[in-house]
Amino acid sequence: MRKISIAFLMAVALTGCAKRTPLESSARLTVVQDSQALPPPNRNDLTAADRPAxxxxxxxxxxxxxxxxxxxxxxxxxxxxxxxxxxxxxxxxRGKTAEELALAIEAALRARYVRNPEVxxxxxxxxxxxxxxxxQVVEPGLYPVTNQMTLMRVIASAKGLSEFARQDDVVILRTVDNRRMAGLYNVAAIREGxxxxxxxxxxxxxxxxxxxQRRLFRDFVSVSPLLAAPLIAILQ
Incomplete structure (x- = not known):
């Protein structure tokens, strides 16, 4: 009975291991593997002329x-x-352009009897x-780019990977010369050098x-920790 339980747990846990359709290059996207260098953006890529600051x-x-x-x-x-x-x-x-904020300050000063303020x-x-x-990071969001920011530093800024993160499935999306590109990375491999x-x-x-598979395993542990114990021993 114990062997049946272990086999059942292993089969169910591994159902999540099936490979998903890999990200592939298309007319709108160029994909590079983690062993290759994702090229840096140029100055035009780092600015958005159609979007006010x-x-x-x-x-x-x-x-x-x-x-x-x-x-x-x-x-x-x-x-x-x-x-x-x-x-x-x-x-x-917040959300104002420099010109809009200047106008708001002028209006506030004018209301305080400052004559013809120019700001x-x-x-x-x-x-x-x-x-x-x-x-799957602990705190997803926007993070400032500092000098020599790297993938691992950004992940650290986001408080690290979450419980269900897939370390071999990390994508960096970037615009280079007005073309969308994606770099595929394996965090575990980076950590190992x-x-x-x-x-x-x-x-x-x-x-x-x-x-x-991590989610499935967590669900089994929460539902039946006694049945999951043999699987934990096997996985260790």
Missing amino acids: LIGPLDTIEVTVFSVPDLNREMQVDSSGRIAMPLAGTIDA TVNIKSSVSQVVTIDG AYDDPLVFANDVIVVGDSP
């Missing part, structure tokens, strides 16, 4: 008020996307230079795959 939380901006020089200052947008200035008070900067706003530094990580930790650039999208 929007101010967001933790961006650093420079505000110049020509009629009131004492109000000129460099400041950081707070984590909620707001700034605070003398006379103008608290203003929501300019410059974005000094922006955390909009970000990489997106999605899928099989090849270098690949560089990551602004606007990259990283997707960590899901491991169905």
Whole structure:
């Protein structure tokens, strides 16, 4: 009976191991394997000419008020996307362009009886230079791109792989010379030094795959830990 239970558990656990359709090159996508180098983006790839630069939380901006020089200052947008200035008070900067924020500051100053305020706003530094990580990591989201950012560092920023992550199914999506490209990576192989930790650039999208067999095994353990115990021993 014990052998039957073990065989049954092994068969069910391995049903999730079937290979999924691999990501392949197409007219819209070029796929490179992890042993090859995903080329870096060029300057044009890192900018979006059709998209205005929007101010967001933790961006650093420079505000110049020509009629009131004492109000000129460099400041950081707070984590909620707001700034605070003398006379103008608290203003929501999140999602505004520099020009839109300048107009909002002018309106706030005008309401405080500052005559004909002329304001300019410059974005000094922006955390909009970000990489997106999605899928099976602990904290998916947007993360700032720092100098020499790599795949493993981005995963670490996202608090590491989740319980159901598939280490051999990690994809980096990137635009190079206006062409969409995908690099396929194996995190376990990188950790073992099989090849270098690949560089990551602004606007990259990283997707960590899901491991169905891990989910099935977790479900069996939660439903019947006594039946799962022999399988744990075998897998170890």
